[in-house]
Amino acid sequence: MAKPTKEEKRANIMLQALKLFSKEGFYTTTIPDIAKSLDMSVGNLYNYFKSKDILAKEIIKYISAYLGAELRKINEEEISAKEKIDKIVRIYFKTAQEQPEMIEYFLRVYLSNREVFKDGCEGMICVSDFVTEIMIFFEEAVRNGELRDQDFFSAFGLFMGYLGGMVFLNGEEVLPQKLDYYIADISHNIYKALKSDEN
Amino acid sequence: MKTKLLWIQGLACNGNAHSFLNYPHMEQFLEDFTFVHHPIIDASKTLAEIVKTYHETDILLIEGAVAEDFNRAGEEIIAVIERYAPNVKKIVTVGSCATFGGVFKESPYANSSGVLFHEETPVKRFEAFKEKVVSVSGCPVHPDVLVNTLYMLREEIALRIDAFHRPKEFFAYTVHNGCTRNEYFEYKVDNHRFGEKEGCMFYDHGCQAPFTHGSCNKILWNEVNSKTRAGQPCMGCTEPHFPRPNLFVTKKNMGIPQYLPFDVPKRAYLTLSGVTKAFKISRLEKRLFDV
Numbered sequence: 001m002a003k004p005t006k007e008e009k010r011a012n013i014m015l016q017a018l019k020l021f022s023k024e025g026f027y028t029t030t031i032p033d034i035a036k037s038l039d040m041s042v043g044n045l046y047n048y049f050k051s052k053d054i055l056a057k058e059i060i061k062y063i064s065a066y067l068g069a070e071l072r073k074i075n076e077e078e079i080s081a082k083e084k085i086d087k088i089v090r091i092y093f094k095t096a097q098e099q100p101e102m103i104e105y106f107l108r109v110y111l112s113n114r115e116v117f118k119d120g121c122e123g124m125i126c127v128s129d130f131v132t133e134i135m136i137f138f139e140e141a142v143r144n145g146e147l148r149d150q151d152f153f154s155a156f157g158l159f160m161g162y163l164g165g166m167v168f169l170n171g172e173e174v175l176p177q178k179l180d181y182y183i184a185d186i187s188h189n190i191y192k193a194l195k196s197d198e199n
Numbered sequence: 200m201k202t203k204l205l206w207i208q209g210l211a212c213n214g215n216a217h218s219f220l221n222y223p224h225m226e227q228f229l230e231d232f233t234f235v236h237h238p239i240i241d242a243s244k245t246l247a248e249i250v251k252t253y254h255e256t257d258i259l260l261i262e263g264a265v266a267e268d269f270n271r272a273g274e275e276i277i278a279v280i281e282r283y284a285p286n287v288k289k290i291v292t293v294g295s296c297a298t299f300g301g302v303f304k305e306s307p308y309a310n311s312s313g314v315l316f317h318e319e320t321p322v323k324r325f326e327a328f329k330e331k332v333v334s335v336s337g338c339p340v341h342p343d344v345l346v347n348t349l350y351m352l353r354e355e356i357a358l359r360i361d362a363f364h365r366p367k368e369f370f371a372y373t374v375h376n377g378c379t380r381n382e383y384f385e386y387k388v389d390n391h392r393f394g395e396k397e398g399c400m401f402y403d404h405g406c407q408a409p410f411t412h413g414s415c416n417k418i419l420w421n422e423v424n425s426k427t428r429a430g431q432p433c434m435g436c437t438e439p440h441f442p443r444p445n446l447f448v449t450k451k452n453m454g455i456p457q458y459l460p461f462d463v464p465k466r467a468y469l470t471l472s473g474v475t476k477a478f479k480i481s482r483l484e485k486r487l488f489d490v
Contacts, residue, residue: 123477132469135455139465142452152454 010048013038014059015101022104026056026113053116060110060117060126063102067095068129075133081141085194086187088137089163093179096167103167134159141194148196159190201233202353205249205256205283206293208238209276210303210311211263215294218339222346223422231353238262250274258352259287264296265324266308277324280314284328289352290314291333293345298336298363299439316363318439334364338436343418344369363439365412373461374408374425374433377416384409387476388483393430397486400432402456405447407435409460 004012016038020029031052035045049055074087096103110117110127117126124131138155141147147155166182169175175182206216216238222228234242235256236249244254250272261280269276284290292314295301299313312322315332325332333352335345348366351358359367378384383391383399391398400406408416411433415425426433434446443450450457459468482490 124473125477128470128473131473132466135453135469136465138453139455140452143457147453149452155453 006048010058011062013045013048014055014062017055018059018063018105019101021056021059021109022101026109026116031055056109056113056116057121057126059105060121061129063106064127064130066102067091068133070095071130071133071137075136075140081137081144081146082187082191082195084137084141085159085191086183088159089183089187089190092163093167093183096170097179100171103164104171107164107168107171131156142196145196145198147194155194158193162186162190201231202349203235203255203257204232204237204260204349205235205254205258205287206237206260206262207249207276207279207283208271209261209263209265209297210269210306210308211294211296212302213238214339215262215297215337215345219293219342219345221421222342224346228346232349247272250279253282253286256283256287257289258349259283259290260293261290261297261314262293264300264303264306264311265314266303266306266311269308269311280325284325284331287331289333290328290331291335291345291348291352292364293335294340295336295338295436295438295441298334298365299441301338301441316439319363329364332364333358333360333366336363336365336370336437337413338434338441341369341413341415341418341420344414361412365437369414369418370412370437372412372414372417374411374413374415374427374437375460376414378408378425378427379416380427383483385475386478386480386483387472388480390484391430395430395486396428397483400427401449403449404432405434405445405449406432407438407443407458408433410458411435411438413437 013034017029017034020034020037024033031045032042035042038045049058070091071088074084074091077084092103120126134156135152138147138152142149163186166175166179166186170179208216220239234240235254236242236244236246238246248254251274259280265276265280267275267277271279292298296303297314299316299318300311301313304311304317312324314322314325315329315334316322333348335348337344347369351366351368361367361370375381375384379396380399383389383397384401387399387402389398389400389402389404391400391404401409406427408427415433416427419425432447435441435443455469459465
């Protein structure tokens with residue numbers, strides 16, 4: 001087997017740290033914990049990430065890039081906004097089920113520990129890959145008359161707040177059904193809430 | 200030898216004729232050029248004379264939109280242009296109405312348009328003469344841009360023109376180029392109140408400078424100022440779709456401007472603007488003298 005490249009090693013560290021941060025919490029997880037779980041020395045880990053804060057920021061960028069790339073594929077399809085909403089909901093829930101640590105990290109680390117991210121991740125900088133694709137989706141849907149024009153954040157909050165809330169409830173094991181069960185209704189609700197008055 | 204100019208008007212408001220009067224070196228200009236006819240400057244021929252028969256002309260300047268059944272001194276303007284066009288060396292469409300139809304494309308006259316274009320669509324009417332046509336769009340035309348174009352034609356300098364026959368010398372740039380508010384543009388600070396020197400007007404106030412071709416901020420009006428410098432948004436007056444509705448409001452879809460700076464991909468624009476918007480630059484948020 002080929003020796004992993006530096007980039008692959010970096011990604012591997014991020015994925016492992018992501019799991020620990022999401023599961024154990026950001027502050028209770030230390031760099032030695034992460035190094036130990038990867039069977040590498042603390043010193044070597046610092047060769048890849050100079051601090052826990054830097055690692056935390058790189059992870060959120062990594063998640064944003066991952067979800068952004070998935071959304072970009074949807075944005076580039078020649079389908080209606082209604083169909084795109086359905087696909088976005090699906091990919092979000094699929095990620096939450098198959099790689100729950102990604103969404104957990106976003107909700108429980110990134111959004112809950114803003115002090116860690118205030119330098120270098122101001123505003124939406126570290127989640128720009130993801131937010132940009134949502135913006136493009138909204139802009140195009142409004143431009144072609146499918147969705148109603150409104151402030152970006154009122155629409156963004158409705159869409160992402162809803163999905164985040166459902167994943168959170170799922171993580172708390174409050175939902176009686178699996179996430180997939182809700183996809184059709186949630187997509188329908190989001191579309192109904194955002195659609196233009198003429199449709 | 201003076202270059203002979205003939206300035207005729209289709210559907211026009213006289214705005215370009217008046218703007219031309221603001222050319223600061225008129226005496227020098229009139230040593231090199233002479234008017235066979237001009238609507239508001241003394242010239243050798245009257246309007247009635249020039250519409251009836253051909254008078255020797257080097258450059259035909261057309262101001263205003265052209266339309267069927269629109270007459271000047273009892274002659275159809277289209278017939279007047281057709282009489283002169285084959286014989287002159289060059290034709291200059293002066294202003295946006297003569298170039299794209301402008302304000303007067305909304306007139307009740309049938310098939311009102313610019314000489315070669317109706318907005319972006321080529322018009323066949325004068326196609327035979329299109330190689331002669333140079334467009335100097337604007338509402339009104341910038342006097343320096345018009346005169347400098349005329350000098351280039353007089354000196355037979357090979358003009359490089361864009362798709363709408365506008366000389367690239369002046370229209371390859373955007374009005375954004377040279378705008379004194381670029382700091383505010385870079386950091387996405389609109390926060391503008393009309394007449395103030397602070398704030399970029401692109402984000403909320405309808406400024407079209409980043410996607411409008413022209414040299415307004417490189418070759419200043421009356422040698423001192425431009426719309427954006429004075430505190431008014433660029434209205435995109437050199438472009439085919441001028442005037443767009445709601446000139447003082449930025450058209451947005453879910454908060455994202457519908458028209459982006461030329462050639463900037465939407466994804467790149469949104470990523471970049473997301474980054475700059477994250478920073479609060481207090482110096483740019485207040486009036487400069489209050490900082």
